Amino acid sequence: MSKSPQAKHRARKGQHGHYLLRLFMAGNGPNSQKALANLRSLCEEHLNGRCTIETVDVAKDFQAAIRDNILVTPALILVAPRPRVMVLGNLSDLPTVLAALRLSGSKS
Amino acid sequence: MHGKRRPIPKLPTQIAGLDEILEGGLPRGRTSLVSGGPGSGKTVLSLEFLCRGAMAGDPGVFVTFEERAEAVRMNALSMGWNLAALEKAGKMAIIEARLSGDEVLSGDFDIQGLLTIVGGHARRIRARRVVMDALDVLLRVYGDRQRERIELYRLHDWLIDRKLTSVLSVKAQLDGNMAHRYEFLDFMADCVIRLDHRVLGQVATRRLRVIKYRGSGFGTNEYPYVIGDHGIVLFPLTQTQLTHQPLGKKVSSGLAGLDAMLDGGFRRAACILIAGSSGTGKTTLASAFARAASRRHEKVLYLSFEESQEAMIAGMLSAGIDLRPALRTQRLMVQTALPEAMGSDNHLIRALEAMDSFKPDHLILDAISACVRMGSEHAAFDYLMRLVAVVKERGITCILTNQMTGLAGDGEELSGIGFSSVVDAVIQLRFVDAGQEIGRQILIIKSRGSGHSNRRESFYITDQGIEFPNNLRLPSARAGQADPKDGGK
Known part of the structure; x- marks a missing residue:
């Protein structure tokens, strides 16, 4: 298993991987606040801070919502590393989020 | 509340x-x-x-x-x-x-x-x-x-x-x-x-x-x-069906003999059904009306589901009815279509568009029996009811022909698909065995708002048009209401 392509991919990421995460929120909505808290803890525990979280409040910046076609909030976009991934929801389901961000198994 | x-x-x-x-x-x-x-x-x-x-x-x-x-x-x-x-x-x-x-x-x-x-x-x-x-x-x-x-x-x-x-x-x-x-x-x-x-x-x-x-x-x-x-x-x-125009004055059927039977002619804005088996002269009767109307400078919209305009004009010419002057002077507009070419709704739109642009005084639909091929009896019924509703609303006289296959019955059967309630006058044509030859007879079954003959009368279709051998006359008291210039002798 450790020699699988996925493992190699993870290793490569680990070397020069810096994560850029853009979180679209709707003001102080409870789901948006939950998503931000979940994302922050994920960053610390699974990326050792190797990440930048960018938040966009769609209520204030509707053009940004148009640009990224954000129909539901909260919505998280993994901007870097590529490929781009979108996760919808308050990110409460950690294993799903980690899998989506290709971080499964980075820390047990 | x-x-x-x-x-x-x-x-x-x-x-x-x-x-x-x-x-x-x-x-x-x-x-x-x-x-x-x-x-x-x-x-x-x-x-x-x-x-x-x-x-x-x-x-x-x-x-x-x-x-x-x-x-x-x-x-x-x-x-x-x-x-x-x-x-x-x-x-x-x-x-x-x-x-x-x-x-x-x-x-x-x-x-x-x-x-x-x-x-x-x-x-x-x-x-x-x-x-x-x-x-x-x-x-x-x-x-x-x-x-x-x-x-x-x-x-x-x-x-x-x-x-x-x-x-x-x-x-x-x-x-x-x-x-x-x-x-x-x-x-x-x-x-x-x-x-x-x-x-x-x-x-x-x-x-x-x-x-x-x-x-x-x-x-x-x-x-x-x-x-x-x-x-x-x-x-x-x-x-809007309740806003029908009342029946108008008498209008000549285009045939003196028939006018006599109808006590002067059809009523304007009436819905008239001409029923009969194939070849009894339904189209000829309708065409005689169209020709007479155009001579009075009135406009007729002819919806033909049976034959092309050319075939219809040629057929009528051989029966002594020349519709070409009416076409030339644009008092007659013939709209032909195969019933199965489109749905009944599209047929209705076409007819309504023609009515809007042409503004006819009279409308002839030939024939109800073909409308069933628009899809179903229900579709045909719907089409006809809606068409007749518009026609009545606008005070347009409407002649419907219907080709019957079976034996003649009451008005319900004559219309084929049971909308006799909207029909104001019903004329039945039939063949009779007259010894050496086949003759034709015409009968007025009903004529709402008008007196009418209850007799079956013989008529011929010659190359000079429709002729009534019995010298039919209007009841003397009402003589002169119809225009005897057109049509039979």
């Missing part, structure tokens, strides 16, 4: 026929729901509502959850609506709200993003109208009815708070589980319109029905509609 209520404010849709059914338009500042199966025209209807508004200077936002914005623009262009120009002019905004499908779901979310985008565009162009097309596609992402419902109520409240007159379209089969799934939408919306698209006898028919209209009356029938070249066209005719 009722009756005292002030009429609710409405926004006309400008869609042909719809505002009559909705008694003025959609509820202003409220939410309307349009549901229907695939191909029923939900998108066209809601798009037309928006376009007609935008073209009249009332901007609107169109949110498409299923089709690409470019596809919407193309479809609109085929109806003659230039969305790109309206967008450029700031009268319309098209929002492509399509989830790609590969998003990952984790935890709860809401449609705040969508509302923000719609709100932003609406503010930018000062929109008063919003259409959300194929809303069910967005809701599918929830996969949870409870959440779906909560989000829809959120959307509904948001639209109403902003006083937007909105149309939500939802895909629904009438008896599929989708209908059940979105039942609550019917309660939420102030106005609910159901579109039904079915195929009867290989011909597509579309029907629109208003299910509810909070605070307002509405036409409760099923209304046929077609998607024409310029959008939706509805026929809300059944509501």
Whole structure:
């Protein structure tokens, strides 16, 4: 298993991987606040801070919502590393989020 | 509580026929729901509502959850609506709200993003109208009815708070589980319109029905509609059937002998049925009327489902009736079509368009029996009822021919498909065995609002026209009412 392509991919990421995460929120909505808290803890525990979280409040910046076609909030976009991934929801389901961000198994 | 209520404010849709059914338009500042199966025209209807508004200077936002914005623009262009120009002019905004499908779901979310985008565009162009097309596609992402419902109520409240007159379209089969799934939408919306698209006898028919209209009356029938070249066209005719013009003065049948039998002729604005088996002279009788009308400088629209214009003119010429002068002077317009060429709704539109442009005094339809080939007996009945309703409303005399195959019975059977109640006069033609030869006889079975002969009279079709061998005369007291110049001797 450790020699699988996925493992190699993870290793490569680990070397020069810096994560850029853009979180679209709707003001102080409870789901948006939950998503931000979940994302922050994920960053610390699974990326050792190797990440930048960018938040966009769609209520204030509707053009940004148009640009990224954000129909539901909260919505998280993994901007870097590529490929781009979108996760919808308050990110409460950690294993799903980690899998989506290709971080499964980075820390047990 | 009722009756005292002030009429609710409405926004006309400008869609042909719809505002009559909705008694003025959609509820202003409220939410309307349009549901229907695939191909029923939900998108066209809601798009037309928006376009007609935008073209009249009332901007609107169109949110498409299923089709690409470019596809919407193309479809609109085929109806003659230039969305790109309206967008450029700031009268319309098209929002492509399509989830790609590969998003990952984790935890709860809401449609705040969508509302923000719609709100932003609406503010930018000062929109008063919003259409959300194929809303069910967005809701599918929830996969949870409870959440779906909560989000829809959120959307509904948001639209109403902003006083937007909105149309939500939802895909629904009438008896599929989708209908059940979105039942609550019917309660939420102030106005609910159901579109039904079915195929009867290989011909597509579309029907629109208003299910509810909070605070307002509405036409409760099923209304046929077609998607024409310029959008939706509805026929809300059944509501106006009570406005028939009264029967008018006598008008010559074009045959002195028949006028005598009819106590002077037909009544103007009457609906006259000429029934008989093949070859008894139905078309000849109708053509004699047309020729006489054109000589009086009146206009006749002839709808022929039996033969081409050339064949009909040639056939009548051999029976001594020359319709060419009437055609030349444009007092006769012949519209021919194969009944099976299109659905009954399209036939009706064609006839109505001809009536609008040509403005005939009289209409001849040859023959009822062919109309069944429009799809079904039901379709033919519908077509004829609606056609006759318009004809009566406009005070146009109408002659219907019907080819009978069986034995002659009462008026009900003579019309073939049972609408004798709208028929004012019934004339029956038949063959008789007259020894060495076959003769023809004519009988007037009824003539509403007029006296008439009860005798069967013989007549001949010669190369000089129709001749009555018995020198029929008007009852002396009424002599001179008909014009004996035309037709038989």
